Amino acid sequence: MLVILYVLSAFSGITPNLPSNRWLKPYQLNACSLVTRADVEEAVGRSVNDGDQETLGRTSTCHYGIKGGLVSITIQRLTTKPELQLECRRPNRS
Numbered sequence: 001m002l003v004i005l006y007v008l009s010a011f012s013g014i015t016p017n018l019p020s021n022r023w024l025k026p027y028q029l030n031a032c033s034l035v036t037r038a039d040v041e042e043a044v045g046r047s048v049n050d051g052d053q054e055t056l057g058r059t060s061t062c063h064y065g066i067k068g069g070l071v072s073i074t075i076q077r078l079t080t081k082p083e084l085q086l087e088c089r090r091p092n093r094s
């Protein structure tokens with residue numbers, strides 16, 4: 001029994017030669033691939049046009065047109081961690 005454990009522990013330290021990810025770019029999501037036309041149609045209960053993709057710097061926006069309206073989905077890649085308490089607080093109503 002100890003021999004089996006010894007052999008297994010010897011193999012657990014060996015890692016296969018995996019390809020390096022340093023040459024691969026991370027998959028970049030855009031707003032139209034994140035929220036599809038079918039997703040929007042299910043949410044609003046109406047047919048929408050194909051998404052119109054807009055990318056500007058670190059922001060990706062997808063506009064889905066509806067007769068008499070527009071649904072826009074935006075992704076922003078932040079450079080710092082957001083302050084959730086500040087972001088989620090309710091505005092003062094006077």
